[in-house]
Amino acid sequence: MTDAVTGAAKGLETPAGLASVEAVMSMLAQSGYIATPEIATAVYLAHHLRKPVLIEGPAGVGKTDLARSVALGLDQPLIRMQCYEGLDESKALYEWKYGKQLLYTQILKDKIGHLVEDADSLDEALHKLSGFQDIFFSRDFLEPRPLLKAMEQSTGSVLLIDEIDKSDEEFEALLLEVLSDYQVTVPEIGTIAARVPPLVVLTSNATRELGDALKRRCLHLHIDFPDAELEARIVRTRVPGVSDRLLERLVAFIQAVRGENIRKLPSISETIDWARTLILLHADSLDPVLVRSTLNVILKRQSDIAEVSGKVEALLDGGDKAGR
Amino acid sequence: MERTLTRYIRALRSAGAGVSTTEAMDAARTVEVVGWEDRSVLKTALGTVLAKSVEEKAIHEQLFELYFSREAAAAAASEGQPGEGGDPDSGQPGEGEAGEDPQSGDAEGDEGGDPVEALSALARGENPGKLAMALERAGAAAGVDEIRFATQSGYYVRKMMEQMGVEALEARLMEALSRRNAEGEAEAEGLIGTRSALQKQARAFVEARFEIYGKSAQDAFMNEILAERSFGALGRSDTARMRALVERMAKRLAVRHARRRKVRDRGRLDVRRTLRANAGHDGVPFDIIWKIKRKDRPKIVAVCDVSGSVAQYVRFLLLFLHALKEKVTDLETFAFSAHLADVSRPLEVLPFETAMRAIVDEVGSGGTDYGAAFLELDRDFGEVIDRRTTVLILGDGRSNYSNPRLDVFKQIADQAKRLVWLCPEPAANWGSGDSCLLEYRPFCTLLTQCSTVIDLERALDEILMAYD
Numbered sequence: 086m087t088d089a090v091t092g093a094a095k096g097l098e099t100p101a102g103l104a105s106v107e108a109v110m111s112m113l114a115q116s117g118y119i120a121t122p123e124i125a126t127a128v129y130l131a132h133h134l135r136k137p138v139l140i141e142g143p144a145g146v147g148k149t150d151l152a153r154s155v156a157l158g159l160d161q162p163l164i165r166m167q168c169y170e171g172l173d174e175s176k177a178l179y180e181w182k183y184g185k186q187l188l189y190t191q192i193l194k195d196k197i198g199h200l201v202e203d204a205d206s207l208d209e210a211l212h213k214l215s216g217f218q219d220i221f222f223s224r225d226f227l228e229p230r231p232l233l234k235a236m237e238q239s240t241g242s243v244l245l246i247d248e249i250d251k252s253d254e255e256f257e258a259l260l261l262e263v264l265s266d267y268q269v270t271v272p273e274i275g276t277i278a279a280r281v282p283p284l285v286v287l288t289s290n291a292t293r294e295l296g297d298a299l300k301r302r303c304l305h306l307h308i309d310f311p312d313a314e315l316e317a318r319i320v321r322t323r324v325p326g327v328s329d330r331l332l333e334r335l336v337a338f339i340q341a342v343r344g345e346n347i348r349k350l351p352s353i354s355e356t357i358d359w360a361r362t363l364i365l366l367h368a369d370s371l372d373p374v375l376v377r378s379t380l381n382v383i384l385k386r387q388s389d390i391a392e393v394s395g396k397v398e399a400l401l402d403g404g405d406k407a408g409r
Numbered sequence: 410m411e412r413t414l415t416r417y418i419r420a421l422r423s424a425g426a427g428v429s430t431t432e433a434m435d436a437a438r439t440v441e442v443v444g445w446e447d448r449s450v451l452k453t454a455l456g457t458v459l460a461k462s463v464e465e466k467a468i469h470e471q472l473f474e475l476y477f478s479r480e481a482a483a484a485a486a487s488e489g490q491p492g493e494g495g496d497p498d499s500g501q502p503g504e505g506e507a508g509e510d511p512q513s514g515d516a517e518g519d520e521g522g523d524p525v526e527a528l529s530a531l532a533r534g535e536n537p538g539k540l541a542m543a544l545e546r547a548g549a550a551a552g553v554d555e556i557r558f559a560t561q562s563g564y565y566v567r568k569m570m571e572q573m574g575v576e577a578l579e580a581r582l583m584e585a586l587s588r589r590n591a592e593g594e595a596e597a598e599g600l601i602g603t604r605s606a607l608q609k610q611a612r613a614f615v616e617a618r619f620e621i622y623g624k625s626a627q628d629a630f631m632n633e634i635l636a637e638r639s640f641g642a643l644g645r646s647d648t649a650r651m652r653a654l655v656e657r658m659a660k661r662l663a664v665r666h667a668r669r670r671k672v673r674d675r676g677r678l679d680v681r682r683t684l685r686a687n688a689g690h691d692g693v694p695f696d697i698i699w700k701i702k703r704k705d706r707p708k709i710v711a712v713c714d715v716s717g718s719v720a721q722y723v724r725f726l727l728l729f730l731h732a733l734k735e736k737v738t739d740l741e742t743f744a745f746s747a748h749l750a751d752v753s754r755p756l757e758v759l760p761f762e763t764a765m766r767a768i769v770d771e772v773g774s775g776g777t778d779y780g781a782a783f784l785e786l787d788r789d790f791g792e793v794i795d796r797r798t799t800v801l802i803l804g805d806g807r808s809n810y811s812n813p814r815l816d817v818f819k820q821i822a823d824q825a826k827r828l829v830w831l832c833p834e835p836a837a838n839w840g841s842g843d844s845c846l847l848e849y850r851p852f853c854t855l856l857t858q859c860s861t862v863i864d865l866e867r868a869l870d871e872i873l874m875a876y877d
Contacts, residue, residue, distance in 0.1 A: 122453055133442045138457075141462075184689065187690060187691065294664045307466060
């Protein structure tokens with residue numbers, strides 16, 4: 086046990102919130118995130134093994150929110166990188182400040198004449214200039230993008246690489262260096278290693294299969310829809326104004342809807358939105374008319390709404406029985 | 410304890426969850442961090458490190474219980490030993506060390522040197538810990554972990570029995586029987602009881618090991634055989650396994666072709682976009698933008714002969730195509746024998762088996778007429794075939810000597826991107842009897858024999874390749 090812990094301590098003292106699995110759970114609870122033991126274990130191991138966590142699961146179950154809550158709980162900056170098709174290194178790692186370089190070139194143009202004036206030969210002029218050439222490719226002209234920015238944080242940080250499955254496969258390869266060695270190589274400057282390795286969280290909606298190399302480097306966490314009890318706890322944390330009776334019924338209804346054959350299942354974020362909606366409507370219980378008129382909050386497809394609205398009574402009854 | 414972990418990883422691998430060396434090392438570090446004490450923490454922790462997909466997590470979930478409940482029993486056995494027996498040799502926490510000889514080692518140690526007595530004591534189950542350990546040792550010596558097939562269990566049970574010293578017991582049994590008196594018979598009966606009790610224990614042990622190490626290997630082997638068997642020769646009992654196999658192959662195929670349908674056509678500059686992107690740099694082209702060529706989405710029109718001779722093949726083609734639904738979103742299915750019908754709808758809304766039955770009932774009767782079917786396809790559904798469509802025909806081309814309507818077939822072929830014909834018959838039979846395959850052949854982009862699921866996978870791979 087000691088070895089791994091001291092290994093981690095080399096970079097940074099283990100924050101109190103990451104001292105044990107239970108500590109992770111209570112830290113997350115304080116930032117408003119109700120974590121299952123699986124989630125807490127993954128965060129705990131991510132810190133102690135110095136490994137990124139890859140989170141998979143349906144949309145809206147709190148994958149992105151986990152990273153935000155960890156950052157909040159650890160009081161570290163959250164650096165977020167949203168992935169999309171066509172994302173490349175100039176947007177993820179670093180970019181040269183072309184405009185600034187250009188401006189400097191313009192300014193220096195006049196000076197260059199002075200500089201090489203007294204040189205007799207071309208060789209000598211080149212020699213004189215070679216002393217200056219590196220200034221354009223120095224840190225001053227480097228625009229850090231999220232990955233590099235995360236490496237440069239001296240307090241440590243939480244790096245969220247969101248929806249990695251949306252990026253191209255080449256981008257995954259680009260990530261490998263960052264994820265396994267916590268360093269970025271800029272050919273003109275050299276290798277920039279992280280001062281304090283960030284806690285890296287990657288999320289994926291599984292729209293495509295991720296590469297093996299990436300998966301091997303990560304811890305893997307699968308978050309699924311929560312069971313009724315956990316969901317009730319989550320909604321209560323997020324929507325404090327909800328009454329017990331309403332909470333119980335609405336969670337039971339959502340759980341029943343997830344058992345239906347529909348295209349897009351409602352997830353926790355929809356449950357929370359729905360709870361807020363119902364509070365705004367001053368509802369303290371569910372009735373079929375109310376449910377039908379607010380179905381569009383939890384279901385996002387017309388065909389799904391049509392399918393469920395025919396069964397609202399049955400689902401309410403079923404949920405009722407389960408609730409008792 | 411390290412061995413426990415490496416053996417667990419081996420079990421995971423043989424169950425089909427790919428665990429790499431780095432992951433194994435991570436697992437060892439994980440154990441260092443979380444410790445062995447709390448089983449549920451250990452389970453979730455190992456789950457995050459070793460299982461990298463939902464399927465692998467399920468394997469881990471199942472195997473962990475199976476493996477560590479046994480491991481715990483073995484550990485308890487080795488711990489309980491010294492207190493009761495007082496024999497330092499057998500008190501070693503062996504976890505089934507292979508080197509020792511249980512026959513002469515511990516058994517004789519505390520039971521007064523009589524191996525048969527020792528075995529009887531074991532069989533009476535007075536000391537379950539000791540029994541568990543004897544089994545563990547015999548199992549390791551017999552190499553039970555190597556088990557791959559259920560049929561091998563008899564062999565391993567016998568080997569374990571021999572390791573435990575059953576031969577001495579059998580010799581005693583023969584001797585007792587040969588005495589031919591009441592006393593001898595009573596002793597023989599007792600010995601037989603001992604033997605069968607031990608055998609039962611050994612069998613349970615071997616079966617548990619088979620669950621951990623062998624089962625998936627056997628599954629893989631069965632799948633391999635099934636993949637190469639002709640659809641026509643499949644029995645009813647193979648259907649479930651075949652369906653699972655087809656689904657897995659389809660998934661693999663979908664992943665293989667999941668690459669972006671976007672190819673950078675380097676070498677052709679997109680002047681307009683480059684100028685615009687670099688306006689901020691005073692028109693100096695820092696960012697070069699290349700023209701991008703977008704690829705077609707796969708669109709497949711499957712035309713299937715569902716007459717008796719080919720129906721079985723059609724089942725699996727359709728099963729495969731529908732398992733590919735994620736990849737091939739644009740799929741139209743037609744079935745014919747005497748006449749042609751659009752069957753996409755029933756396949757989509759009904760459960761597969763029901764849909765298949767309905768289709769065969771609807772169009773499966775009457776003599777097959779390829780010419781008429783093509784004519785109907787062109788006349789009634791001509792608009793579904795466009796220049797990005799692959800027309801996939803499955804049939805033996807046996808048209809009962811009717812007019813093959815090559816003119817219509819040529820028109821379909823011209824209209825489509827590609828035309829692929831899959832035939833269940835081997836090439837030698839093409840063109841024999843009433844088969845018109847050789848006449849259709851010049852218009853096909855590809856004409857190939859397709860009788861096993863491997864053929865099917867290859868053919869669909871080839872079709873999807875045209876869209877990558």
